[in-house]
Amino acid sequence: MYWNEKEECVPIEQMRRRQLKNLQKTVARLYKRVPFYRRRMDEKGIKPADIRTLDDFRTFPFTDKDDMREGYPFGLFATPLEEVVRIHSSSGTTGKPVVAGYTKADIALWAETIARTLRCGDVTARDIVQVAYGYGLFTGGLGLHYGAELIGTTVVPMSGGNNKRQIMIMQDFGTTVLCCTPSYALALAETAVEMGVDTRALRLRVGFFGAEPWPEEMRAAIEQRLNLKAIDIYGLTEVIGPGVASECLEQYGMHIFEDHFYPEIVNPDTGEVLPDGERGELVFTCLTKEAFPLLRYRTRDITRLIPGACPCGRTFRRMEKVSDRTDDMLIIRGTNVFPSQIETVLFGIEEAEPHFQIIVKREGPLDELEVLFEVDEAHFSDEVKVLQAIEHKVAREIESAIGLRAAVRLVEPKTIERSMGKRKRVTDLRKEPKP
Amino acid sequence: MKITQLSVFLENTAGRLREVTGILRDAGINIRALSLAETTDFGILRIIVNDPQKAMQALRQAHFTVRETPILAVEVPDRPGGLHSLLEALAKENMNIEYVYAFVEKRTDNALIVIRVEQPDRAIEVLQKGGFNVLGNKDIGSL
Numbered sequence A: 001m002y003w004n005e006k007e008e009c010v011p012i013e014q015m016r017r018r019q020l021k022n023l024q025k026t027v028a029r030l031y032k033r034v035p036f037y038r039r040r041m042d043e044k045g046i047k048p049a050d051i052r053t054l055d056d057f058r059t060f061p062f063t064d065k066d067d068m069r070e071g072y073p074f075g076l077f078a079t080p081l082e083e084v085v086r087i088h089s090s091s092g093t094t095g096k097p098v099v100a101g102y103t104k105a106d107i108a109l110w111a112e113t114i115a116r117t118l119r120c121g122d123v124t125a126r127d128i129v130q131v132a133y134g135y136g137l138f139t140g141g142l143g144l145h146y147g148a149e150l151i152g153t154t155v156v157p158m159s160g161g162n163n164k165r166q167i168m169i170m171q172d173f174g175t176t177v178l179c180c181t182p183s184y185a186l187a188l189a190e191t192a193v194e195m196g197v198d199t200r201a202l203r204l205r206v207g208f209f210g211a212e213p214w215p216e217e218m219r220a221a222i223e224q225r226l227n228l229k230a231i232d233i234y235g236l237t238e239v240i241g242p243g244v245a246s247e248c249l250e251q252y253g254m255h256i257f258e259d260h261f262y263p264e265i266v267n268p269d270t271g272e273v274l275p276d277g278e279r280g281e282l283v284f285t286c287l288t289k290e291a292f293p294l295l296r297y298r299t300r301d302i303t304r305l306i307p308g309a310c311p312c313g314r315t316f317r318r319m320e321k322v323s324d325r326t327d328d329m330l331i332i333r334g335t336n337v338f339p340s341q342i343e344t345v346l347f348g349i350e351e352a353e354p355h356f357q358i359i360v361k362r363e364g365p366l367d368e369l370e371v372l373f374e375v376d377e378a379h380f381s382d383e384v385k386v387l388q389a390i391e392h393k394v395a396r397e398i399e400s401a402i403g404l405r406a407a408v409r410l411v412e413p414k415t416i417e418r419s420m421g422k423r424k425r426v427t428d429l430r431k432e433p434k435p
Numbered sequence B: 001m002k003i004t005q006l007s008v009f010l011e012n013t014a015g016r017l018r019e020v021t022g023i024l025r026d027a028g029i030n031i032r033a034l035s036l037a038e039t040t041d042f043g044i045l046r047i048i049v050n051d052p053q054k055a056m057q058a059l060r061q062a063h064f065t066v067r068e069t070p071i072l073a074v075e076v077p078d079r080p081g082g083l084h085s086l087l088e089a090l091a092k093e094n095m096n097i098e099y100v101y102a103f104v105e106k107r108t109d110n111a112l113i114v115i116r117v118e119q120p121d122r123a124i125e126v127l128q129k130g131g132f133n134v135l136g137n138k139d140i141g142s143l
Helices: A012-033 A035-043 A054-059 A065-070 A104-120 A139-151 A163-174 A182-194 A216-226 A339-348 A384-402 B016-026 B052-061 B082-092 B120-129 B137-141
Strands: A084-089 A099-103 A128-131 A154-157 A177-180 A206-209 A229-236 A241-247 A254-256 A261-266 A280-286 A297-303 A330-332 A335-337 A356-363 A366-374 A407-411 A426-428 B003-011 B031-038 B042-049 B066-077 B097-104 B110-117 B133-135
Touching: A012 A035, A012 A054, A012 A280, A084 A104, A084 A139, A099 A104, A104 A139, A104 A241, A128 A139, A128 A163, A139 A154, A139 A177, A139 A241, A163 A182, A177 A182, A182 A206, A182 A216, A206 A216, A216 A229, A216 A339, A229 A254, A335 A339, A339 A356, A339 A366, A339 A384, A366 A384, A384 A407, A384 B042, A407 B042, B003 B016, B003 B052, B003 B137, B016 B031, B016 B042, B016 B052, B031 B097, B031 B110, B042 B052, B052 B066, B066 B082, B066 B120, B082 B097, B082 B110, B082 B120, B110 B120, B120 B133
Parallel strands: A128 A154, A128 A177, A177 A206, A206 A229, A356 A426, A366 A407
Antiparallel strands: A084 A099, A229 A241, A241 A254, A261 A280, A280 A297, A330 A335, A356 A366, B003 B042, B003 B066, B031 B042, B066 B110, B066 B133, B097 B110
16 A cells, blocks of 8 residues: 555656756755855865766765764754754764754655655554654654654554553554564563563554664564564654655565655765665665755665565665664674674574673773673573573574674573663673773 | 472572572571572572462562472481482482482481482382382471
8 A cells, every 4th residue: 555656656767857856956955055065065076067867976975974963953954944843853872963954844745754654554544553762852753653643543642661551552542553663662562471461462463663773583573472563664863764764565675765865875985886786885865855955975874775676566666674884883803793693693592582782892902792681481491501501502603603702691581771762782891981 | 299499590690699588588488498500600599498389479570580390309317328329229210310409307317308300200200119208399388
């Protein structure tokens, strides 16, 4: 089911022509209105009129998170503040946060792309949508909210937290659609078990999970424990929030709403544009936004564009599940390791999931990789050798996946922090100041 | 006859064992026998208590990982060679022991040997045939 069939199934050639037209318009507007972009383009000796084809755009300068901070808070806005009706902001764990502004038209565009997202999971006006993404400066809550209302669903704006109440509302209101981060979905499943609630008796049908990378194995765990179909959605504050891309019911790749958000995959080291199918860093350009349209924004997310058509009929290209972020890469004893490589191993070992923590620290001159996971009653034994065998198995599988020996340690239940929003995948003690 | 041992997972951190004993005290549970197996990072506390169900409930409420383990409690005379005679009876039948601990009964001249074997039912048969008194949960409650 589509929300906007004419746009979502538009013939590709027609879409490319429209992308080019909107790109030209946006670049010209930014050159005129935002000193930052004019300076960047002048430095490179590029004028808006130089874009005659989409390929010409490949020479344009990138923008990145540091540029956002330089422009903090409103420096990159392309409209006067009186036309901006809403501000959102990313958490900004290091330095200044990213600030995004929205005009009325931007809010309407956002609701449209979220409506398309929800329709990717066949959501209709008859659904009861529990939005358990945080409401506030974070884009998750309000982003999903407006799109769900546009479709005409019954929205329950729970925001994150208060797990028992979330489960109670699911039972009492008959929630059919859950929207939250995937790690929070697992936390809710755990709460349901603690409350003695059988999730098969709930009416949950489909869930829209995003805002953090999550491996395929985690999808299986969520689908089984919450008894719903788990749809991966993608977005980021800098581009608009959630609603940049969404899986359809095929669950193979997320359709990028590329009539509004133009994707490129580049080599993260050289910036060279890679052909569809090759893995690299995802770069976005906003084609139609008014207040805060970014040009060639480097997301730091590693993925690829899946070649070929999707059976669902949408012509938008699909991006593969994001496996990693360029800034998440760990260098441990000289070896490059992505957290997802370790997570994939852990999700594949029944005894180790779903609660584990990856810690990197420095012992003397050497980096140490430590993996903690919680023992549960199903796999607990009164015999030391059985528990040690589990530890050894996890260590062996991690070593065969990444070539590094990890110190694997069983810990008591509930000692690993449960997240309400984005999960902290790795604690890198090497980066933290000594106490 | 088997008796119920509770096995509790403990991280090797200061004060964890004391927390368990505190919970059991507050629940009015009496510990009959205890053994602690440890590695560098975790330990397994094995206890025999007067009321296993109640003890398990109290520990679970405090988020401890607890499991019931069926084990054998066998009386042997409290004198040199008492334990040896028991082990010999099992060895003769090629039965492996996973672990063993012991305590002395207050009111009799016997020691109680707690053993965990791979095949508890066969071990009971062997021991009873050998004239050993294998205790049940009821006996433990009244010790």
